[in-house]
Amino acid sequence: MRKRLDFLSLNFLRKIEIRYRLINCFILVSLLPLLISGLLAYGETSSATQEKVRVYSMQVVKQISQNLLLRMEKIEDTSEELALSDRLQNLLTDYYGSDEAASAQARSGISKVLLDSYGSFPYVNQKYILDRKRQVIDPQIFAPLANSVARLAEEAPDLNGRPWWTLYNAGHGQRSLAMLREIRFTGNNRSAGLLFVGVRPSYFFRIFEGIDLGYDSSIFIVDANDGAIVVQNRETGPGNADPALQQGIAASLAQKRDADFIAYTGADKMPYYAAIARVPHTSWLVVSATPSDKLNADTRSVRNKILGIGLLCFAVSLLLSAIIARSITQPLKRLVMVMKETESGNSRIRVEQAGSDEIAVLARKFNEMASKLHQNKEQLEDQVAVRTRELERANRKLEALSATDGLTGVANRRRFDEALATELRRAARSNKPLALLMLDVDYFKKYNDRYGHQAGDECLRIVARVLQKSSRRATDLVARYGGEEFIIVVAESDPGGAIQQAENICDAIFELKIPHADSPFGYITASIGVAALQPDDHTAPERVLRIADQALYHAKYQGRNRVVLGSDTVHTL
CATH class of the missing domain: 3.30.450.20 (PAS domain)
Incomplete structure (x- = not known):
């Protein structure tokens, strides 16, 4: 019985294309x-x-x-x-x-x-x-x-x-x-x-x-x-x-x-x-x-x-389906076995090419592919290595862009949040003071309304460059907080030093002499709120931001173009 099945499935049916075997089967069922x-x-x-x-x-x-x-x-x-x-x-x-x-x-x-x-x-x-x-x-x-x-x-x-x-x-x-x-x-x-x-x-x-x-x-x-x-x-x-x-x-x-x-x-x-x-x-x-x-x-x-x-x-x-399945599965099993051997690294093994159906054609094509596999393997590995290095470089560039404000080129809000939390922990461990300068461009909406948004964007870029020049250490971070607001993290700075740095920034912005007809000062100016404190393990970033924000509010409330230190200590330009 087994020999008869082998004859039908491996010899007779293998001479008929698979599609015709399936068509005959569908007609019968x-x-x-x-x-x-x-x-x-x-x-x-x-x-x-x-x-x-x-x-x-x-x-x-x-x-x-x-x-x-x-x-x-x-x-x-x-x-x-x-x-x-x-x-x-x-x-x-x-x-x-x-x-x-x-x-x-x-x-x-x-x-x-x-x-x-x-x-x-x-x-x-x-x-x-x-x-x-x-x-x-x-x-x-x-x-x-x-x-x-x-x-x-x-x-x-x-x-x-x-x-x-x-x-x-x-x-x-x-x-x-x-x-x-x-x-x-x-x-x-x-x-x-x-x-x-x-x-x-x-x-x-x-x-x-x-x-x-x-x-x-x-x-x-x-x-x-x-x-x-x-x-x-x-x-x-x-x-x-x-x-x-x-x-x-x-x-x-x-x-x-x-x-x-x-x-x-x-x-x-x-x-x-x-x-x-x-x-x-x-x-x-x-x-x-x-x-x-x-x-x-x-x-x-x-x-x-x-x-x-x-x-x-x-x-x-149905018996007929069993015979057809055998005529297909046996050659495929041998093909899969050879494929697994090739996958494990043995690319010299070949598939038996008996018959004239699609599986036999597939076996011949596979043998040709296996012959080329070894030649292409080394080339492929070299290409993968090159692409990997290119991808790493691209990822590094993308990481830098994700932390940068697209308009001004300084750090964005996400980078600032990470840096502030890091500097607070470092200051708490080293028992060193930390200062935060929150800056707001005075009457900026009026400037935008009069001179246009393109002029406003250029003004923000100029202010950002002034802030970057004012950073004294590599640990200082200048970031765009949102809209016309900027913020500077100054490590190891006491209140006096922070106020002095803020005053220098206000002077530098005023000295730019950027005309502002709708400002009482005639030029672009800035108000700065300063938070200076000695952090500990329980100091939250929100607390520092709140102190600086309230100080900035007082600076604007007192007439703008000035520096105000948090905790109701006021220093006027």
Whole structure:
């Protein structure tokens, strides 16, 4: 029996091309049962996949809604604590009082309270107090910005003691999230004004971390009032949700559902499934949109696997399939064995070339390839070595670029954060002082408005070169902190030395004589806040930054073009 099988599979069938063997086999075997079972399995699997995605996406959007609410409540709690604080209550009392001097002093005090409360929060980009007439209580705010904030406050609904969240155009086409809270006097419960807090959308990005539904799904938060996208799991610019999705959301809200699963056809003519969930106390909804085509891709894959497995099992049950398999597998096994030997380093072994089918052709080609393998091996190793060295050089260049500010050529914020933490640890171990200089170009927005952004960029590059020249040691680091702000880490520097270095920088910038018609000084100047301290193992970078930032605030408040040392020690140019 074995000899007969060998004759059929190794001699007779090997003279026939493989495609004709398979065609004859398919003709003999009816595929109709497999097709029916595959279609049934496809339909059942599609329904099961859709149900799985529905359940999981609904859970996800509900969880994101809760996580978003927790982050919003964190800001709301801070705002409530500020609104009820004795300090703010007393300042607002003075502001509304009849004593004009006390009212003017209260204005400045309110700005200081806001800075103390939110200055250390990087995700808060704007903070204002509005009086009963919805006017911003800030003597230094630009009039267009003040009018924009006032208009937003006028549009706010009756707050009824609760914070109100909305989207807000922060300028330059950028959208921020704004929270408004009514402030009432604790003594008589009369209205004292409004608290306005602008929050960067990036503050909410972390709620999407670790969440991936697969199927090319996108998760975002949309305002049901106008369809504007509040924040999403992909860092893209502002935009609006698909109009068809907005209609589906409106229909769901009309039925007063807190969560729903809908289907719609997008602007790209593709069908989608979307899970939506309300964010309590807001007009926002968390949406998870999944393309139907991507969702069914896995189902089609499962269907194909079912059909393939069924076909294989049915074919194996037939004697003819066993003979065909033997005619194919035996030569392939020998070919695989030789390939493994070649892979292990023995490139001299060859494959038997008997027969005239595709496997025999493959064997001949493999033998030719094995002959060339040894010759090409050494050349390939040399090329790999060359490419490896080139890749290492490219990686080193890329690493340098990732730590450099593209406009000014100095270190960027990421490099600065790493350097500050390192220098604090080094200063703590060596018991040496450390200074931090935070510089802000005075009236830079006015300079940009008058001379243009290209002139503004060139001004920042010139200031950066002045700061680099002022660095006395290799350990000093000059970095762009953001916008027109720069920061310098000065190791082993006491307060006197740090102030002197800051004054030299201010003098050097003034001596550049860069014209600035909208500045009271007539030229580009800078204000510098200095933090000088002896760090220990518990000194956090945030503390040093806060001291320097507050000192910079005092420098600008006292008239700009000056140096102020933290801890209320002032040194004026």
